[in-house]
Amino acid sequence: MEGYLFWRLILQIFFIAYRGPVGYSHEVQKDLQYNPKNQPHRTAYHFQPPKNWMNDPNGPMYYKGIYHLFYQYNPYSAVWGNISWGHSVSYNLVDWIHIEQAINPTEPYDINGCWSGSASILPGGNPVILYTGSDFRNRQVQNIAVPKNLSDPYLREWIKSDHNPLMTPMNGIDPQFFRDPTTAWEGPDKIWRVVVGSQIKGHGTALLYQSRDFVKWTRSHRPLHFSNKTAMWECPDFYPVSVDGINGLDTSVQGTGTKHVLKASFNDRDYYIIGTYEPETDTFSVNPDFMDSNVKLRYDYGIFYASKTFYDSAKRRRILWGWVLEADGEPDDVNKGWSGLQSLPRSIFLDKTGKQLSQWPIEEIETLRRKEVNLQNKEIKGGTMFEITGITASQADIEVSFHLRNLDEAELMHPEWLDPQFLCSEKNAATGGVIGPFGILALASKDLTEHTAVFFRVFRGHDSYVVLMCSDQNRSSLREEVNKSAFGAFVDVNPVEKISLRSLIDHSIIESFGGEGKTCITARVYPKLAIGNESHVYVFNNGTESIRISNLSAWSMKRAQIFPLHKRRKPEID
Ligand code: DQQ
Numbered sequence: 001m002e003g004y005l006f007w008r009l010i011l012q013i014f015f016i017a018y019r020g021p022v023g024y025s026h027e028v029q030k031d032l033q034y035n036p037k038n039q040p041h042r043t044a045y046h047f048q049p050p051k052n053w054m055n056d057p058n059g060p061m062y063y064k065g066i067y068h069l070f071y072q073y074n075p076y077s078a079v080w081g082n083i084s085w086g087h088s089v090s091y092n093l094v095d096w097i098h099i100e101q102a103i104n105p106t107e108p109y110d111i112n113g114c115w116s117g118s119a120s121i122l123p124g125g126n127p128v129i130l131y132t133g134s135d136f137r138n139r140q141v142q143n144i145a146v147p148k149n150l151s152d153p154y155l156r157e158w159i160k161s162d163h164n165p166l167m168t169p170m171n172g173i174d175p176q177f178f179r180d181p182t183t184a185w186e187g188p189d190k191i192w193r194v195v196v197g198s199q200i201k202g203h204g205t206a207l208l209y210q211s212r213d214f215v216k217w218t219r220s221h222r223p224l225h226f227s228n229k230t231a232m233w234e235c236p237d238f239y240p241v242s243v244d245g246i247n248g249l250d251t252s253v254q255g256t257g258t259k260h261v262l263k264a265s266f267n268d269r270d271y272y273i274i275g276t277y278e279p280e281t282d283t284f285s286v287n288p289d290f291m292d293s294n295v296k297l298r299y300d301y302g303i304f305y306a307s308k309t310f311y312d313s314a315k316r317r318r319i320l321w322g323w324v325l326e327a328d329g330e331p332d333d334v335n336k337g338w339s340g341l342q343s344l345p346r347s348i349f350l351d352k353t354g355k356q357l358s359q360w361p362i363e364e365i366e367t368l369r370r371k372e373v374n375l376q377n378k379e380i381k382g383g384t385m386f387e388i389t390g391i392t393a394s395q396a397d398i399e400v401s402f403h404l405r406n407l408d409e410a411e412l413m414h415p416e417w418l419d420p421q422f423l424c425s426e427k428n429a430a431t432g433g434v435i436g437p438f439g440i441l442a443l444a445s446k447d448l449t450e451h452t453a454v455f456f457r458v459f460r461g462h463d464s465y466v467v468l469m470c471s472d473q474n475r476s477s478l479r480e481e482v483n484k485s486a487f488g489a490f491v492d493v494n495p496v497e498k499i500s501l502r503s504l505i506d507h508s509i510i511e512s513f514g515g516e517g518k519t520c521i522t523a524r525v526y527p528k529l530a531i532g533n534e535s536h537v538y539v540f541n542n543g544t545e546s547i548r549i550s551n552l553s554a555w556s557m558k559r560a561q562i563f564p565l566h567k568r569r570k571p572e573i574d
Pocket of ligand 1: 180
């Protein structure tokens with residue numbers, strides 16, 4: 001008996017030491033890591049929680065030297081439910097420390113879920129979070145939370161205000177369509193504004209609220225914007241971009257030298273429009289509007305949803321995060337023990353043309369590069385391909401610049417070919433052309449039974465060339481139950497100069513940036529054969545015309561350090 005008590009005491013001491021802070025649910029769970037045998041699709045340098053379900057990025061912010069990322073999180077399983085705010089912190093946006101959940105459903109005004117929202121930094125530098133609560137009647141309401149202790153560098157504990165809920169669905173707002181407050185901005189009148197996503201009379205709407213003290217909010221009689229061509233807008237985002245340069249702007253900057261971007265999430269996609277905002281009257285004028293033109297601008301033409309930006313005052317840039325869903329089934333997610341990734345953080349800025357945004361993975365991602373392979377001035381004849389050797393093909397960063405010698409023979413662009421995604425599925429990588437298809441075959445098995453093709457085709461349009469970019473998942477996996485739709489978009493570049501492609505490959509995700517970030521396509525793939533060391537990457541040209549590679553650089557990528565606090569030896573301060 002004495003022996004039994006002794007061992008029980010030892011075990012208890014062990015458990016108390018291991019569990020760490022009370023209520024930290026990550027701690028009692030097993031951390032999943034990439035492993036070719038039983039976790040071949042777990043990523044190595046994309047943000048993921050230790051396990052379970054994650055969806056939208058929430059309240060990203062930079063506060064006193066530390067980046068914070070919150071996210072929609074189910075602490076109990078790999079499917080959506082019990083939604084809380086997971087919380088992780090980072091010194092460099094690459095390596096992350098998972099800490100306690102910041103906000104959990106505990107109060108009548110959020111008991112059915114703490115849904116998406118944003119952080120705002122108030123004058124004096126203090127952060128606040130506005131988030132949607134699904135209340136005890138399943139109505140959507142907006143709440144506020146503030147850090148309990150501003151001297152805790154990780155801001156672990158957040159307190160909900162006694163004034164909650166601050167905004168409730170009244171005067172014609174459907175309680176099921178009232179969510180996802182944006183980061184607030186301050187007008188020249190010192191009044192704060194936020195937008196809440198909604199659907200009024202079936203139309204996607206950005207409801208505008210105003211407040212002097214961040215507690216008492218009044219709904220403006222006019223929404224900031226709405227569209228009768230879309231339904232509910234989830235996760236709106238509204239922010240200024242500079243018209244002359246790639247530096248980001250604080251969300252409250254207005255006036256000359258700026259344009260404003262409104263992003264809304266609907267139909268499983270993130271669309272944006274660019275316009276002029278006048279804070280005196282809160283009018284936002286745009287042309288074209290959502291779904292107006294043939295070019296329906298999207299952040300990413302693949303899998304990417306419910307995104308959010310924030311202003312990084314340390315490096316004066318605006319950074320975009322987006323939720324990258326799984327493309328396998330729910331039983332697969334339960335099996336894997338996790339579901340959902342965040343995209344790589346991307347710098348986002350107005351393109352030189354002023355007509356669209358461009359994105360580029362933040363420079364810190366490059367610190368993971370190693371073992372560079374480089375080649376220059378290489379011709380790829382029509383119908384040929386070669387392998388990029390010397391790198392870990394399943395965990396890599398590849399940049400290629402293609403030069404096209406002779407565009408005289410480019411195929412004619414049919415005026416009815418308006419849908420690039422449809423074009424990419426009709427004309428896949430195996431369908432030969434004249435100028436292209438050319439690009440890379442990523443996460444490819446040696447015999448090419450499995451591969452994901454990221455490629456371009458060039459057509460001759462009415463008065464200019466048309467560049468089509470595709471990510472074709474048709475042959476990405478021998479597994480049948482995964483979604484293998486092709487994705488596509490046009491790239492607004494002049495192919496006479498060059499066409500560039502950067503693809504970041506991470507086991508089950510390929511994030512591709514065409515035309516130096518003018519067109520982005522993110523794909524999820526689940527190879528059976530092309531995993532770990534069995535994965536290859538090739539450059540191919542399946543057009544009749546030769547293509548010249550002016551430069552190709554490829555790197556293996558190191559694993560990022562993404563762990564719960566207790567698993568870290570010491571925080572890495574860069
Ligand atoms: N996800 C949240 C909502 C949001 C949706 C719930 C978008 O607040 O509208 O998890 O993915």
